[in-house]
Amino acid sequence: MTTTLAEAHDELRPLMFSIAYRMLGSVVEAEDVVQEAFLRLHRSPQDGVDNLEAYATTVTTRLAIDTLRSARVRRERYVGPWLPEPIVDSADADPAHRLELDETVSTAFLVLLEALSPVERAVFVLREVIGYEYAEVAAVVDKSEANCRQIFARARKRINDGRPRFEASREDRDRLAAEFLAAISDGDLTGLERLLAEDVVFVGDGGGRAPAIQKPMTGAVSVARFLLGLMRQGERFGVLLDLVHANGQPALRTRAADGALLGVMTIDVDADRIVGLHNVLNPDKLGHLGPVGDLNTLLGRRA
Structure with missing residues (x-):
């Protein structure tokens, strides 16, 4: 050798x-x-x-x-x-x-x-x-x-x-992600629903350590309203959102006002619609990315 x-x-x-x-x-x-x-x-x-x-x-x-x-x-x-x-x-x-x-x-x-x-x-x-x-x-x-x-x-x-039926280009994925963030930030329900596929699936992973839905949520209307509700709640605590790339796809990073990481949500695109949103909130799964905030404390909840 x-x-x-x-x-x-x-x-x-x-x-x-x-x-x-x-x-x-x-x-x-x-x-x-x-x-x-x-x-x-x-x-x-x-x-x-x-x-x-x-x-x-x-x-x-x-x-x-x-x-x-x-x-x-x-x-x-x-x-x-x-x-x-x-x-x-x-x-x-x-x-x-x-x-x-x-x-x-x-x-x-x-x-x-x-x-x-x-x-x-x-x-x-x-x-x-x-x-x-x-x-x-x-x-x-x-x-x-x-x-x-x-x-x-x-x-x-x-x-x-x-697997997705139609593979979107990186440019199309990034464009949809940018429009997605803009619609959430503006509280634009109609615009958000237009970006989501009718059968879009939202999955949250809190692992019992952070507040997250216990079952996947489906449907453009339900998911859009749920996301805007989260956005309104986050604004009360100065939560920051920005676009990053995670696992080779666009993602929305959520941080506390002090910059501590609260979550990473990857955005799955099929052709010209968002078909899946996977939101990792479990702090045990975020520690390798830097300082992690306590979402329960921020929201005044108990884990």
Whole structure:
């Protein structure tokens, strides 16, 4: 092996985090998996390792599968809807969390992946995202090539059934997001309803730690009125809204008057309408983005 683990650390870490985050939908858990994977790599004999990248991928994926199996039990007890932890794309973002922000890290896509079993998720990520051949995937998950082909076909069908019908360009997504923010800020109910698809879905994730709706809300009229009600409430406490990019898509960041982060809401666009809004309010899922405010205290509520 011509490259030592120490020399390859900076090159391997983004790949390992990319796999772990897509597998788990959690920045914290992905960091833990990557750290444990590096510890195992350091402890294992490397003399017989011909391909360090493949070895690192295998260790990371298997650890992520085990972690996801454990996480599934916790998520069954989770208060309200579970959403992945957002990764905000900014100049001062943690370099350790930077990964190729494409459709496969969008909030909507990661939510779709939740329907897959841990092994299905691993096969799909390795084949569809990382671009591994079936023989390589089979070696990582310890399955036959034929079995991996079947697993991937089933997983891809389930994912494709839930994907947007029409992919919007980044320019169109950003334009709709800007119009969305303007309509909310202006209290423009008619304009807001016009931007939302008739079957738009709003999902809030407070995890029992922040006030959020316990079930998804659907329908342009209901969602528009709910959002404007939130805006009126936020204005009383000097809440600030601004547009950012999170998980490769436009998002609305909510901050307290002192700048502390309160939430990140990703905006899903299909063609020329907003079809989904995923609002992460759980402070446990925002800590990696900087100082987090207490929404319950702000609103004078008890968690």
